[in-house]
Each structure stands twice: as structure tokens, then as C-alpha cells.
Amino acid sequence: QLQLQESGPGLVKSSETLSLTCTVSGGSISSSNYYWAWIRQRPGKGLEWIGSIYYSGSTYYNPSLKSRVTISADTSKNQFSLILKSVTAADTALYYCARRSGTYYHPGYYWGQGTLVTVSS
Amino acid sequence: QSALTQPPSASGSPGQSVTISCTGTSSDVGGYNYVSWYQHHPGKAPKLMIYDVTKRPSGVPDRFSGSKSGNTASLTVSGLQAEDEADYYCSSYEGSNNYVFGTGTKVSVL
Numbered sequence: 084q085l086q087l088q089e090s091g092p093g094l095v096k097s098s099e100t101l102s103l104t105c106t107v108s109g110g111s112i113s114s115s116n117y118y119w120a121w122i123r124q125r126p127g128k129g130l131e132w133i134g135s136i137y138y139s140g141s142t143y144y145n146p147s148l149k150s151r152v153t154i155s156a157d158t159s160k161n162q163f164s165l166i167l168k169s170v171t172a173a174d175t176a177l178y179y180c181a182r183r184s185g186t187y188y189h190p191g192y193y194w195g196q197g198t199l200v201t202v203s204s
Numbered sequence: 205q206s207a208l209t210q211p212p213s214a215s216g217s218p219g220q221s222v223t224i225s226c227t228g229t230s231s232d233v234g235g236y237n238y239v240s241w242y243q244h245h246p247g248k249a250p251k252l253m254i255y256d257v258t259k260r261p262s263g264v265p266d267r268f269s270g271s272k273s274g275n276t277a278s279l280t281v282s283g284l285q286a287e288d289e290a291d292y293y294c295s296s297y298e299g300s301n302n303y304v305f306g307t308g309t310k311v312s313v314l
Contacts, residue, residue, distance in 0.1 A: 129207060129308040130293050135301060143301035179249070187255055188238035188297045194249035
């Protein structure tokens with residue numbers, strides 16, 4: 084059974100960089116035709132697509148976040164990561180990682196439990 | 205990229221049906237047959253209930269069904285059960301490997 088686990092600092096200062104890691108078990112992030120994604124949920128708000136990385140390394144970002152977001156993968160650790168620069172209070176959210184097969188067009192089938200990140204001033 | 209519009213809440217008694225709408229544009233919902241629905245119990249990972257507008261992943265009860273007309277998709281939960289009480293989010297593909305989510309609907313079982 085595939086499992087995803089988000090990790091990273093729970094508190095980030097405003098204007099600094101948020102960095103999160105998703106550790107994958109029960110499957111390889113190098114497996115063909117899978118996308119590995121980041122999604123967030125701000126307090127009291129709905130879900131927001133951040134972006135994804137394909138097994139080949141190609142990345143795709145939400146246009147509204149593109150200038151601040153980088154998603155990368157470390158196949159040796161079977162992890163993929165999210166970097167969000169110049170954070171503000173509006174980036175306070177529960178951050179999820181997820182996986183979907185390239186055969187399907189939905190944000191993700193397997194999801195992590197999420198990790199809360201608070202941006203402080 | 206604007207969030208898809210869902211009603212904030214919906215409710216029904218056990219055994220009844222509830223339908224949730226999800227309105228987008230011709231650039232997302234209306235442009236692709238790639239609408240999905242997620243069930244989200246707070247504190248847990250969202251669960252995929254419907255994909256490709258009408259398809260159910262293995263293990264999802266057939267009480268859950270999806271449809272689409274123009275720029276509006278819908279999720280119907282028939283035979284409501286207590287465990288169906290949750291937040292529901294629609295999502296649509298919008299091209300270029302990007303997705304947009306709905307504003308979310310809280311379903312209450314009375």
C-alpha cells in the first residue's frame with residue numbers, strides 16, 4: 084500500500100522560504116507515468132492546487148504561484164519536495180502531498196495526512 | 205485560475221439524496237470531461253470519490269454518482285448515511301497539467 088508522509092517546519096517567518104518534503108513508501112517515485120503533487124488548504128478555505136512533478140522530472144505549477152514555487156524530487160531518498168519563497172500569512176495552510184497515475188486526470192488518488200505550516204510575522 | 209463555485213452547505217436525512225453542484229467555465233469544467241470529486245473528513249486525507257465526471261474508483265459505493273452539463277458538474281449522494289457527513293470538493297482539469305478545486309460543500313446528515 085502506497086503511503087505518503089509530509090514533513091517540514093511547522094512555523095516559517097514571513098518573507099522567508101517554506102520547505103516541505105514528502106516521503107513515499109510502498110512505491111518508487113521513479114515509477115513510470117506517475118505524477119507527484121502538492122496541494123494545500125488554507126484555514127477555513129478550500130483546497131488549492133500548487134503543482135506537480137512527473138516521474139521524468141517535468142514540473143507543472145499553478146500559474147498564480149508559479150513565480151514562488153519549486154517542486155523537485157530526490158530519487159535516492161524516494162522523496163519529493165516543495166519550496167515556496169517569500170511567504171506571507173496567506174501561505175499559512177495545511178499542505179498535502181499526493182500521487183496520481185498519468186493515465187487519469189485528477190489531482191491525486193493517494194494523499195498524505197497533511198502538515199500544517201504557519202507563517203508568522 | 206478561479207476556484208469552482210460550490211454551495212457552502214447541503215443536507216439531507218438518512219436515506220435521502222443530496223446533490224452538490226460545481227460551476228466553472230468553458231476553460232475547465234466545460235472544456236474537459238475530467239471532473240473529480242473528493243470527500244474530506246477533517247483531519248484525514250481527502251478521498252477520491254468520482255473521476256472523469258462519472259467514474260467511481262474501486263471501493264466507492266454506487267450511492268455516489270457524478271454528472272455534468274455544460275459548465276456545471278454535480279455529485280449526487282443517494283441513500284445518505286451518517287458516515288457521508290463530510291466536506292466535498294470538486295476539481296477540474298484546466299489544461300497544462302493544472303487543476304482547479306471547488307470552494308467546497310459541507311454535507312450534513314440530519
